[in-house]
Structures are given as structure tokens and as C-alpha cells.
Amino acid sequence: MSKSEKWLIVVLFFIWLVRLPFLNEIPIFGDEANHLMLADQLLSGSVTIKDFVYGGIFPGLIIALSSLRSVFTNHVNPLFIGRAFSFGCTVATAYWLFKIAQKLFNEKTALFSVVAYFLFPITLFHGQLVMLEPLMTLFLVLSLYFCLKLSADLRELVIAGIFLYLATATKLLAIVSLPALLVLPFIIYPKQMVKSLLLMVAMFLVVFVVLYPLVFQSSSHFLTDYLLVGTETFLVNLKLNLWRNCLWIPTYYSWLIIFLLSGVFVIGLKEKSLKIFWLFGWTGTVILLESIVGGRFFYPRHLFPLSVPLALLTGIGFWKLWKLKTFPARIVVTITLVFLGFKAMPYYLNRPDAKLVAEDKHQFYEDWISGVGLKDLGDDLKFLIQNNKKARIYIGDEALLVWALPNVFGVNSSHLITLNGYFGGPKSDLEKQVTRGVNSYLVLNREPYLPRDFKARMVRTYPKGPNRSIVLWQLEIR
Structure with missing residues (x-):
């Protein structure tokens, strides 16, 4: 050498x-x-x-x-x-x-x-x-x-x-x-x-x-x-x-x-x-x-x-x-x-x-596959869990949410519930997969809009590019 x-x-x-x-x-x-x-x-x-x-x-x-x-x-x-x-x-x-x-x-x-x-x-x-x-x-x-x-x-x-x-x-x-x-x-x-x-x-x-x-x-x-x-x-x-x-x-x-x-x-x-x-x-x-x-x-x-x-x-x-x-x-x-x-x-x-x-x-x-906004979302979810030990957070079935939130951004995985096969958008049986209440939340990224008859209160959006955002919803009792 x-x-x-x-x-x-x-x-x-x-x-x-x-x-x-x-x-x-x-x-x-x-x-x-x-x-x-x-x-x-x-x-x-x-x-x-x-x-x-x-x-x-x-x-x-x-x-x-x-x-x-x-x-x-x-x-x-x-x-x-x-x-x-x-x-x-x-x-x-x-x-x-x-x-x-x-x-x-x-x-x-x-x-x-x-x-x-x-x-x-x-x-x-x-x-x-x-x-x-x-x-x-x-x-x-x-x-x-x-x-x-x-x-x-x-x-x-x-x-x-x-x-x-x-x-x-x-x-x-x-x-x-x-x-x-x-x-x-x-x-x-x-x-x-x-x-x-x-x-x-x-x-x-x-x-x-x-x-x-x-x-x-x-x-x-x-x-x-x-x-x-x-x-x-x-x-x-x-x-x-x-x-x-x-x-x-x-x-x-x-x-x-x-x-x-x-x-x-x-x-x-x-x-x-x-x-x-x-x-x-x-x-x-x-x-x-x-x-x-x-x-x-x-x-x-x-x-x-x-x-x-x-x-x-x-x-x-x-x-x-x-x-x-x-x-x-x-x-x-x-x-x-x-x-x-x-x-x-x-x-x-x-x-x-x-x-x-x-x-x-x-x-x-800018696109849904980008992790822009995840850090702020992770901070908000950690604060939410810290103040509400009963919080249930439903998340879309994608690695940016299922894996990155607990492993990269430190969100307690015991409060995260994956909606298997659901990324967002229209789906008639979403209501059957969630339990509503003041402690229930929903996070969507790929298609952050909800089915037409599914009611939820938008808590915060985490913008990426045009028409792309991560959205945090609260699933209040109807």
C-alpha cells in the first residue's frame, strides 16, 4: 500500500x-x-x-x-x-x-x-x-x-x-x-x-x-x-x-x-x-x-x-x-x-x-412518500400521549407511520393502532375498525381525506406540497 x-x-x-x-x-x-x-x-x-x-x-x-x-x-x-x-x-x-x-x-x-x-x-x-x-x-x-x-x-x-x-x-x-x-x-x-x-x-x-x-x-x-x-x-x-x-x-x-x-x-x-x-x-x-x-x-x-x-x-x-x-x-x-x-x-x-x-x-x-411533517406530528403525538394516557391513535398502514413514528420520532408504539390495509380515502368499513371517543385519534398520510359518511374533527394538518398533507383527526362520538 x-x-x-x-x-x-x-x-x-x-x-x-x-x-x-x-x-x-x-x-x-x-x-x-x-x-x-x-x-x-x-x-x-x-x-x-x-x-x-x-x-x-x-x-x-x-x-x-x-x-x-x-x-x-x-x-x-x-x-x-x-x-x-x-x-x-x-x-x-x-x-x-x-x-x-x-x-x-x-x-x-x-x-x-x-x-x-x-x-x-x-x-x-x-x-x-x-x-x-x-x-x-x-x-x-x-x-x-x-x-x-x-x-x-x-x-x-x-x-x-x-x-x-x-x-x-x-x-x-x-x-x-x-x-x-x-x-x-x-x-x-x-x-x-x-x-x-x-x-x-x-x-x-x-x-x-x-x-x-x-x-x-x-x-x-x-x-x-x-x-x-x-x-x-x-x-x-x-x-x-x-x-x-x-x-x-x-x-x-x-x-x-x-x-x-x-x-x-x-x-x-x-x-x-x-x-x-x-x-x-x-x-x-x-x-x-x-x-x-x-x-x-x-x-x-x-x-x-x-x-x-x-x-x-x-x-x-x-x-x-x-x-x-x-x-x-x-x-x-x-x-x-x-x-x-x-x-x-x-x-x-x-x-x-x-x-x-x-x-x-x-x-x-412534497409527495405523500416524503417524511416532511413527521417530526412535528411526532412531537404533537408525544405531547398528546403525555397528557392523555388513554389516547388511542389509529394510523394508516404505511411504513412512514407504522415504523417511523415509534422508531425514528419516539412515539410510544403501545398507543398506535395500525389500520391494516387502509391508507386513507373512501372505504365503507372504516367505522368498524375504530372505536370512537375523546381519546381516539386518526392519522392519515397517503390519502388523508375520509370516507363521505365518516365524521371526524380535524385537529391539525402538516403540509408538504400542493394537495399533500399529513392530517391528524379526532374521532369524537357521533
């Missing part, structure tokens, strides 16, 4: 440590609550991995979170633990990104690639959430690293296959990088090794298929919801998703980076560099394939795996400029890094002025 690599580990740990106090500045997201709730259920034994597989849920992240919860149960806020783990995965990805760039190019390019990785807003925002992408991307870069270490006895090939399995067992989106992984050996090894490399690739696919039957079982719903939707609908979704890429990439990766990459492409043409062409090919296939598999459920976080090839290409661009050893070139690199650093700071600190694309702003701050 070189001296610079040791210093890199120290710096990466510092980046992770300093950010910890800011992790909970973003409201809890509905998918985060669901992942953490499933982890608790797995830990308690109320569900099994088999239930996840047959229910279409990829178990990789859930298993990791369950292991963490077994260590930190009742000691630390579980949302904080989950986000610290996710950002830890992002930081670990940066380290293995360094190792990959070091092996493909040189140490200076590797250092610039790591810097670029942390200057991408998408890395800082989505890389901290208790979502599938950070862990999936870590497994992907580990698989890539061991692809680079292929040896005659194929040990690294088996390890690479295992990490690819783990990546896909965390999220099926990992398959968008599979073409790049399979092409890589032909880029980095001499032509005289093609025959043996074909055997390695064949073995790689065998490992992948042998390890993967359970994930194929859990992804059966994927084809119906995403791909088998009819030719016309498929093409419309693809066109929309490609257009969304054009809108999201400049926001989360910067026009400056795009301009720099155009220069790297020219360098690749001039030098006839297969490695640079491979990175651009990886970038292009990820954009195309994620637009295909995203279907009608395509979100900005699906761009997260794009950070790895773009960071490597950006590192090449910065190093090519820096090694010119001219004052103007180094000034350009320095000013660009400082500018991108200032631009990235709001994302690192989770400040309100961090610019999010419209879809992320809607999901994380």
Missing part, C-alpha cells in the same frame, strides 16, 4: 465522519422507512428471505440493515444508522474506484477520479439515503476490480461473479453494467490471450447464472411492470426516459464535467485509447439500458451507477490537463475544482439551497 493510498483512506474516513451530523437533515423517505421496517421484521423473524424473494423484494440491503440493527438496537436512531451505512458504502466505493483507476491508468488519474466522484451532487445526495443504489454500486465496483485481477486459476473470476451476484441481489439495475464488465477483459489483456479470456467470460456467466436463480424468481414481476407493456408504451417510456437523462445529467453532473468529457473523447480518438472508448461505451450502455429497464418507474436515483464511469473519465480529463505543467492549464483545473467544490457543498451539508431536479424535489419534499 502506497503512502498516498494510506492518506486517501484517512481522508475518506474524515469525509464520512464529518458528514455524520448532517445525515438526518433530509426528511425520511418512504422507501427508506420501508427498507428499515423490513430489516426489523427480518431480525424479529416475522418475515424470511424467502418471503422477500417471492414478494419481488431484492434482499441484499435488507440483510445488511438487519445485521446492523442487531448490533445497534435501541441505542442509536435507526435512520441515522442506515444513512451512515449507505454513505459508508459510497465512501468505500470511492476507495475501490481509486484502485480501479490506479490499475487502469495511474495514481494521479485515480486521485482525480476520487475527487470528481465526491464533486457529483448525485453522489452526495443519493449516496447517503437508505436506498438500494449505494450498496449495489459498491458491489459493482468490487466485481469490476476483481475482473481487472483475472488470473490463470480463475479465482478472481469467481470472486467477481459473487460480487456481481450480490450487486444484482441488491438491485436488478446492476445488470446495466454487465456489458461493460464482460467487455473489460478484452480491453486490458493482449490479443494472444483472447482464447483464454473467452473461457473466463464463459465461466463468469456460468458463475452468474448458477448463483442467480432466486433473484430471477423475485424479479418475475419486473418483466410485467417494466418491459412487457406493449411496443407502443415501451417506446414512449424509452423516449421519455432518454429525455429525462438529458435533463437530469447536467444538474447532477454539471455542464463543466460534460464539456471536460468532450475533450477526453477527443483525446481518446487521438490516442486510439481502447480504455477511454470502453469508459464511454460503459456510460452509453448504462444510459440506454437504464432508460429501457426503468420503464414508467424511472427516477433520478437510477443515474447513480453512472457516477463510476463518469468519475473515471473526469479523472482522466483533469490529469491530462494537470500534466501539461503549464500555468494556465493548472489554473483551469484548480478553478474548476474549487467551483465544483462550492457547488457540491450544499449537498454535502444537506442545506436547503441544494438544487434538486423537479422529480427528486417532489418525491423527497
